[in-house]
Amino acid sequence: MAPKRKAPLKRKLAEEFPPGExxxxxxxxxxxxxxxxxxxxxxxxxxxxxxxxxxxxxxxxxxxxxxxxxxxxxxxxxxxxxxxxxxxxxxxxxxxxxxxxxxxxxxxxxxxxxxxxxxxxxxxxxxxGSDLQKIFESNGKRFSHKTVLQLGLRLLDILEYIHEHEYVHGDIKASNLLLSHKNTNQVYLVDYGLAYRYCPEGIHKEYKEDPKRCHDGTIELTSIDAHKGVAPSRRGDLEILGYCMMQWLCGSLPWEDKLTDPNYVRDSKIRYRDNISSLMTKCFSGKDAPEIAKYLEYVKAMGYTEKPQYKKLREIFLDGLKSIGAKDDDKLDLSILENGSLTAVGEHKKKAAGRSKKTTEPRSSGGEKSPKKKAGLSNPVHSRKQEVEExxxxxxxxxxxxxxxxx
Missing domain, CATH: 3.30.200.20 (Phosphorylase Kinase; domain 1)
Known part of the structure; x- marks a missing residue:
């Protein structure tokens, strides 16, 4: 008779403190x-x-x-x-x-x-204030080309800073990007509960595939390294940013049709990484976004321990803005009302306005949100989050x- 498995430790719930505590x-x-x-x-x-x-x-x-x-x-x-x-x-x-x-x-x-x-x-x-996921959905799952490139520039600033301080984020996504409470043209990357110290005391972690960590992160956006169980790196952060930008521009990614199959998602990403032009064709349907392709080609060529050329990557996005007749004017084209609630554009306006009353609660840098989409639906894995928490x-x-x- 097999021994009984121990139930996971139950964590206590926080009691609510009265105002004035x-x-x-x-x-x-x-x-x-x-x-x-x-x-x-x-x-x-x-x-x-x-x-x-x-x-x-x-x-x-x-x-x-x-x-x-x-x-x-x-x-x-x-x-x-x-x-x-x-x-x-x-x-x-x-x-x-x-x-x-x-x-x-x-x-x-x-x-x-x-x-x-x-x-x-x-x-x-x-x-x-509000997170970008709510705004993205209220806008029919589209951000303008200019807005996406500006978000890319701001995120490169953020990533360069945390990378230079020995950390990688590992879970960049719209729900982890919050607008400033006072200035809705400023966006902040939050949720560092899974931030990984990739280079303690200046020594980079070695590339090592770990089956227990396979597919960790938000499945549709996580890096190929993470799919293989490799610890997060600067290369991984930049890859995730690339997927985010494509999703914001196109509405969805080619592998989002089968997120319950982590190996399918992994293999799709590997196939498209090896043929980035086919990814562009699939996502953009003939429309032109050469700066995204150039960015992904750069990330593809990076080594696991390689330091990114942040200035070069910024120039790619700035060239992209120039090509569409725009410039980095620090103004994000997002549909937000003065009271912080969300509105939408075009045919989604009425639907989003009805949702906004329920979805605009201010969040903090450690704000709670919906659970990550994990790959362990049919093949449970021991996630990095579980390991970190334990x-x-x-x-x-x-x-x-x-x-x-x-x-």
Missing amino acids: VLVDTAKKQWKLGTPIGKGGFGLLYLADENSSKPVSNNAPYVVKVEPSDNGPLFSELKFYMRAAKPELIQKWITSQKLKYLGVPKYWGSGLHEKNGNSYRFMVMDRF RAAHSSSDLPKRKRMKK
Whole structure:
């Protein structure tokens, strides 16, 4: 008789704190909670502001993510934020690179909070507005050519920054791109719970295929390396960005007809990578987007440990803008109302307007969203997210002891 399998550990749910609850971070700074604005698997999101005698307003600039301290996901995300997202680090990069802004959320503080005999971990982050997935769907699953190229430019800025700080994101997609709460022409890449330190202390991880990690990520967008169980790399981030841009331009990708078959998706990507012109023909139906083909050819030629030529890639997208009579004017052509709700264009307008009331809740940089589309429907795999969470859950007790984490 086969031994019984142990059930997975059940993680605790976070209790809801009342408005006005004050949390004290590791730097002794006080943060006052407002109303909750989001709820995910095991955590809650609250509007927040620096502590004062006034209640937290609906225009509060921060959010606080709270979850039981013995859960793993927030601990994993904290490691990235503490190493690479401190405001002074981001501002130094913006100045040195002469950028107008950088779409990486800022880390403002974190700590532990005791309540009713329970311990909770929290992190203070920037507040954001709608995510691009909602806007993409409201616009009939299309973004304009100009908007897609501008998004590509902003994401290259973001990726260069996090890559230079030893991390890769590994899950770039529209639902992880949030608009600034105050400026809807600015977009931020969020959700670093799966961010991977590909180059600790300057030493790049080796290429190694791991069957336990096959197909990890969002199945339609993940890299070929990820399909093979290889740890995320800079090359993988750029490949995922290429798939995103094609999806935003075309509405869908050729392998989206069978996402429950991970091997089919993998093989389709490999086949089209080997013949990028056929991918262009399939997706664009005779329309011209030479800059996308040029970008994908560049990524195809990259080595696993190779450092991208970010300047060259930006020039490809800038040339693309020039070819359509546009320029990078920092204005995103997105259909957004002043109150933050979504509207659509053309025949989708009425349908999207009815949806907007239900889909415009502000999100934070750690905002909860719908689960990733995983490949393990018919062939379950041990995902990197599970592995990260399990490892973090075992080691999370040491976080309060670390006032500063070394790179």
